[in-house]
Amino acid sequence: MQGVGIGVAEEPLLRDLRGDGTDNGVAYRAAVARGSHFFNAHPYLCGLAVGAAARAEHDGVPPDQIERLRTALCGPLGSLGDRLVWAGYGCRSPRGWRSSRWRSGLACRLF
């Protein structure tokens, strides 16, 4: 889903993990690999997950906890964004707008 995109967005934030190159950038590469794992949320709110995961990598949080953090963020960010953006786009009452009475009335007025 959005794993590759999240990884690309997170990679510049992880460049500090390369250090002086003594360890051949193992921590950096491992963080980039984790960043490109599966992720799915609302695209407008993915930036929050990118920031949270990058901060956790910098703080040296264990890898399994970072994976759990990413998994835990998928659901809330997805449902919140879908509710706020897709379902609420352009109308205050999606259920009312999606009723056939509203649509047919509007279509009759326009055409």
Next chain:
Amino acid sequence: MSLELQLLLLVWGTLVGLDLVSVPQAMIARPIVAGPIAGAMLGDIGTGLQLGVLFELFQYDILPMGATRSPEYGPATVAAVSAAHAAAGTLGLGLGALVGLITGMVGGLSLHTLRQLNTRAVRRAAVALEAGDPRALERLHAASILRDGVRAAVVTALGLALAPDSAGPISRGNASTARGRVAQRGGGGLGARGGGGGNAAPGGTWTQSALVRGRCGGRHDRGPAAMSRPSTGTRPRLVRSLLRLFTVPGILELRADAGRRHRRR
């Protein structure tokens, strides 16, 4: 419609198709946005707004959550506006809606195919990704966006190909010319003889209009079926038939044929 205008619509449709999933996700893929802007490019904002609202109402039923599969109405709206602008009158909106719905279905199918292709690409690059190779990650990302751009361009081009060419006789700007040509072609149009009593063109019976005779299978090589055959440009035969069905001059032509047959009886 000039080639430059069609290219402009193709670019706009591609951008709209890219916006739906890849980039920039700025809501320009919503038909209510894509339609009026396409209409403004054609100098016909009203038609763009009407079709934009129509397809926006279709899209209200869709919530793009998770892996939802749905028709893609962005490029479809651009193609619909182009078709409605080229055809005349209220029935032009119907033709535009038809073209838009077909393009939307094709767009939905192409999105599904694109997801499958992206999945295969990620599986192929899995080893490099697990090794944390940032260049492989960026290559994969850019290739996915490029793939989506090509998909959007192909879908938009298909929709624009379905839309009739406005340079032909049945177009908004040439409506009077088109009526004259219909009368000339059929020999019984309302405009040429004032009462629908035109002469039949050589090469056919009285009960057939010259246009109908010209469309009979295998008779095209026997010579011109009409007194003067108008130049139809490069418009495909299917589109011409659709135009004849859905546009006002086409209906006038059909009515004239029916009236002439009734008088013969």
